[in-house]
Amino acid sequence: MRMTRLPLALLLLAGLAASAAGGPRDIYDRVRDGYADNGGVQIHYAELGRRGPLIVMIHGFPDFWYGWRDQMAALSRRYRTVAIDQRGYNLSDRPAGVEAYDLTILASDVAAVIRDVGEDRAVVVGHDWGGAVAWTFAMLYPEQTERLIILNSPHPRCLLRELRTNPAQQAASAYARTFQADGATVSLENLAFWVTDPQVRARYDEAFRRSDGTAMLNYYRRNYPRAPYADIELPLITVPVLEIHGLDDPFLLAANLDGTWQWLSAPLTLVTVPGVGHLVQQDASAVVTKAIKDWLTAQGVGR
Numbered sequence: 001m002r003m004t005r006l007p008l009a010l011l012l013l014a015g016l017a018a019s020a021a022g023g024p025r026d027i028y029d030r031v032r033d034g035y036a037d038n039g040g041v042q043i044h045y046a047e048l049g050r051r052g053p054l055i056v057m058i059h060g061f062p063d064f065w066y067g068w069r070d071q072m073a074a075l076s077r078r079y080r081t082v083a084i085d086q087r088g089y090n091l092s093d094r095p096a097g098v099e100a101y102d103l104t105i106l107a108s109d110v111a112a113v114i115r116d117v118g119e120d121r122a123v124v125v126g127h128d129w130g131g132a133v134a135w136t137f138a139m140l141y142p143e144q145t146e147r148l149i150i151l152n153s154p155h156p157r158c159l160l161r162e163l164r165t166n167p168a169q170q171a172a173s174a175y176a177r178t179f180q181a182d183g184a185t186v187s188l189e190n191l192a193f194w195v196t197d198p199q200v201r202a203r204y205d206e207a208f209r210r211s212d213g214t215a216m217l218n219y220y221r222r223n224y225p226r227a228p229y230a231d232i233e234l235p236l237i238t239v240p241v242l243e244i245h246g247l248d249d250p251f252l253l254a255a256n257l258d259g260t261w262q263w264l265s266a267p268l269t270l271v272t273v274p275g276v277g278h279l280v281q282q283d284a285s286a287v288v289t290k291a292i293k294d295w296l297t298a299q300g301v302g303r
Helices: 008-021 065-075 103-116 129-140 156-165 167-172 174-180 198-209 213-223 285-298
Strands: 002-004 032-038 041-048 054-058 080-084 122-127 145-151 241-246 268-273
Touching (some): 041 103, 156 167, 174 213, 241 285
Parallel strands (some): 054 122, 241 268
Antiparallel strands (some): 041 080
């Protein structure tokens, strides 16, 4: 189900006015809102661009669909871009219970969105927890995965290895242990502290007021690896992968990238961004957007 926020004529007039003024055009009021049903859970998504292959973008913690604003603005000229509010966030439903946030269920939310927009497959892009969902989606729904793009979210087997063998990654994951603790809470009021632009900050504050802090922590309680970090067998990724990683990420260290190719049966393209931390798609927006555009073009995806 999709609904347009503004009449097309108003959108065109707004675009002409913005162009005349020479200022950047924000996508917040240009996207089309949709809601996909997944077993009674409504998953909100924002859509921009009507032509070309489908790109589905999945955010992490703490974020919502708007975190992909720069990539959507650029890619929607050649692609149909859709950014999801993961369950528990913003306009999506917030089901109770830790089990409702299992990675397999989160991946099925992505499948529901692809069905809802009337497509059979998509380029799947994920950051942080969205990256974990994207890895899982490609394993469980290979026939629906056109290509896979991962930002600062290591392959699960790489993370397990680093947690077993690398004290630095164990220390970097200490925050996750705090989130997993009984009685842990997260303050939604200050969750957007890292956003510096006042207009963007206001949108994040509004989205987080509509979100569920317990649901956010359930991602960690259900899915973040715990000791003794035994390795697990997982299906190989069968589609080409672009992995982008900000090398100054203090939570998911660059050592997690080593050996990623072992868990793929298709080519891996790795782009590392020095001097950039965890929020690579926002802090190095132009670099990330160009890398995605160039890679998709080289892959023959889109015009």
